[in-house]
Amino acid sequence: MPEAPKELVPAKVNAKALFLVGTTAWLIALLTLGVMHLAERSPDGRYAWVAVAGIALGAAGYWWAHRVHLIDDQGMSE
Template identity: 80%
Template sequence: MRDHPRQELRPAKVNAKALFVIGTSAWLLGLLTLGVMHLAERTPDGRYAWVCVAGIVLGAVGYWWAHKVHLINDEGMSE
């Protein structure tokens, strides 16, 4: 084994605003897909819709919380 000192990795800076928006949009798209399936009378288990709603609500709350505790700067980048 080598005796090199290990370097600590710094946290990655990501665009958290875009991450929340993309994730919440994906849950919204899933909910819309389930709605279309319902209209086409190919309804899957109704609990899937609740999972999508929970994803949308948690994404919106996460977006708000990240701004509230200043985890996101004005450009949307995590700090």
């Protein structure tokens, strides 16, 4: 009879770095869209709002993780 699969344990991630990298990626996307707009090659304006939403949600997630103490002093999730 085969062995039962072992239960997976949650990965420990650096939540602080994860939020910062994600928010930075959205900021770069917004800056890229701004440069495209200045070069008169602007795509649909809704893309900029998506990037703004990503920045706002990333900042809110960063604040929330610290507020409810989901990360320790080194930024690792608990």
